[in-house]
Amino acid sequence: MKKRFLTIAACLALGVAGNVVAQETFPRNGVYDERPGLVALTNATIHTDYKTTVSNATLLIRNGQVEAVGTKVKVPAGAVVVDAKGKHIYPGLVDMYSDYGLPEVKIEKRGWGSPPQMESEKKGAYNWNQAIRPETNASELFTVNGKEAEELRKLGFGAVLAVHEDGIARGTAALVTLADKRENEVVIMDKAAAALSFDKGSSKQDYPNSPMGAVALLRQTYLDAQWNAQNPGKEQNISLEAFNNTNKYPQIFEAENKLYVLRADKVGDEFGKQYIIKGAGDEYQMLKEVKATNAPLILTVSYPNAYNVEDPFDARRVSMQDMKHWEMAPANAAMLQKAGVTFAFTAADLKDKKDFFPNVRKAIQYGLPEEEALKALTATPAKLLYAEDKVGTLKAGALANFLITTDNLFAEDNIILENWVQGNRYKVSEAPTDYRGVYTLKVGRQPAKKLLISGTASKPELQVIGADTVKGKVAFNGNLVTLSFNKDKKSNEAIRLSGWLSGKDLQGEGQLPDASAVKWNAVFSEAMTQQAKNDAAKAAKTVDVGQMIYPFVAYGQTELPKQETVLIKNATVWTNEKEGILENADVLLKNGKIAKVGKGLSESGAKVIDGTGKHVTAGIIDEHSHIAIEAWNEATQSVTSEVRMADVVTSEDINIYRQLAGGVTASQLLHGSANPIGGQSAIIKLRWGKSPDELLIEGADPYIKFALGENVKQSNRSNATIRFPQSRMGVEQVYVDAFTRAKEYDQAWKSYNSLSKAKKAKTSAPRRDLELETLAQILNGERFITCHSYVQSEINMMMKVADQMGFKVNTFTHILEGYKVADKMRERNIGAGTFSDWWAYKMEVKDAIPYNAGIMNQVGIVTAINSDDAEMARRLNQEAAKSVKYTGMSEEEALKMVTLNPAKLLHLDNRMGSIKAGKDADVVLWNNHPLSVYAKAEKTFVDGIAYFDIKRDEQMRTEMEKERMRLTQKMLSAKANGARTQAAVSKRESKRASEDHCVEAEYNAEEQYLAN
Incomplete structure (x- = not known):
């Protein structure tokens, strides 16, 4: 039977391949073969789509298309009949994220000594930034590649979406078949989708050099494209015109990880686009947030190998996150499917494409229904690309793309015998004889x-x-x-x-x-009975997936702590209010707020904590921090006010948990000091385990980072001799120029907005410029400045420029020469964020003194002690205490410098910074005097939730060790059973020291970003 089937099928090669209908425009040097390619495959089990199976059915194909399918199909005269009894026929699989047939994207690595490329080098009327290339059409770059096509056909694919993975706006992708034909015959849809990412690709242009810069560039591109369309003739821009044209196609966004999925979706929401997002396989780790995007996903089935942990020292090098991801990654699809998320599978990211079907079967083994797996490989990609009538199904009129298999497609012992593409038969494998x-x-x-x-x-x-029953080995080789x-x-x-x-x-x-x-x-x-086969398959499906933790790193928990009603009794309470320090007092936390402060309090149902001998303070607020963000500097231009730190908040930074252990409850996440005007700040509460958006403080005023001094003129970069400014005088001119333009921009919009509706209809709106829009917010008192500063001369300059241009500086940060200009700052109501005793680390701090904070505080300036450093933030209470030593400041005033005063600088003192009824329940219970080096935070409450508890911390350490041991044993077992392994390499933790100490490292990071 097998030989008869294959012999007849072999006879079809000429008959089917002879179909020339699609080649009528091409002359042929020889005889034209006009045979119709009429084939009937009979007696097969035909899966017409992912949910419909017909037994003993016939599939009739003509001229590369499905003509009919079913049990009552009449086979026309002249058809080649193939008896496919005992075989299964499936629709050809569709991969909607592939680089098949496209040229390799070559990325030149820039050396440290290479000068920056400020402007685009692309000739022609294209976009100003080379990472924006929507004019690229994959169909124009596409060439049939026989070797790649054969590799993909062996996996069961009949059609793929060819995506040119170069740039942020990547142009259009083409839906092509894997037939060995001319390009014009295999391209089904030349513009099937638009492709985007946050990766600048082959562009050597400096901007953007950070993830938040990439987000800002894409955001501005949307606005520019809209303006260009509304104002024809004002600027010829091939790229923006193409960008507008690509918006009518499905939008596929490549995301680097789960956080990028959320970031991409936010940009899409802002401009009314629902992206299809190609993920990285970790989406299950933020299942609720990913589901909330409503984005269909393209899922990789590339799973990490087990780590080689035979050496205990090597085992310690592997993070908890990586260990758990190895165990849980194959369950990604099942968890998403159960949550109701739409997805398609892709073979992209696989180092070895032969792993595709084993890994899909692994997803099924981990809980994904087979029907859903087939759907993800056929119907879903076809539907998302609006190609349901062409691929992913065997209904009449569809392309004759189908597989012939020996068994259920996902059965362990199934063999793909043939893959037919556009009616062309491609032999894949021989069916092995079953000796079981x-x-x-x-x-x-x-x-x-x-x-x-x-x-x-x-x-x-x-x-x-x-x-005695013994196991052995058996091998067949022919007869x-x-x-x-x-x-x-x-x-x-x-x-x-x-x-x-x-x-x-x-x-x-x-x-x-x-x-x-x-x-x-x-x-x-x-x-071997079918029951025995089923039993073996059932046994293989028993999988231990492990437990989810939030966040998905060390010190994550299976359940997040909940808000409770808490009554702390008999503690020493540092109110930071007129009541001062209260002895043997009580604090009631209820519904996320401080409900009462006093003595002899009681509350029904409250959890009572004995505070005898302990101290209660408001949560510490770090006014200058760089934790929990993926990057610190968009270091390419002098003015980058369009970038937003909120776009790159990383909720899994272990420093959040560590700083909770030091009593910190809120932080302002600042842009770095690489440019005179940096990016917009993000102000967060340290809600450990919550998503990036849930960390942001609701209703907080918006801030932005400015900078003065050595960093902004790039005196620490030997190759940076191109970007203006190169001197301290030039820095002043950057501010004057930027705010002059911002004033003009603001006036243009105010004039336009003052027009009547009728006049607006006849008048073009000004172009929205995110950079100038942000500066206009400063001019209008809607956004507030935190300015990196050191020396007296530049501080004076900044204040004069602010006076001249009509804006205010909210805070000078660092300001180690603040004691020299304190009177001028007080006149302008400018606050200060400074260090307690940092100096001697560069020339700008040679005049620093330990009395700086005390002097500014005595003059009447709102003064805060901040960290600018992940380690220092864990002991800001001790940094505050140094002013008691150096200046004789009262203990209450010293504590305010890390609690109430930063709250005032951030305009949050109506909610935070003191123990007062009605304020947020951001409270710390200390085991000792809060300014003592011996003080430990026993509990740190944020919104009345104990995000840090020292006893729970001890318990978690024990549980983590047990979990690590369980995962280690599981990896050892996997290796013993033949699983592939990878070396145990520890990931370098990003510890943000001061922006000055790390400025060289910052630029090194920039170079790495550009190189990668």
């Missing part, structure tokens, strides 16, 4: 035993069943067979047999453990 079954084995004069050959047809397994098994369970003495097939029986000669020769035979009695 029960035999009666007779070896020499030994008693007969039961021989069971199980496993899969391609990978059979052997058991010899008798008084030859070899077997080996131990004499009994206790013995290592092997019986080795070799022989040949005799009908269904086996026979031959062998050797016993004593080296004597022996004849043997195995008489076939019955085939």
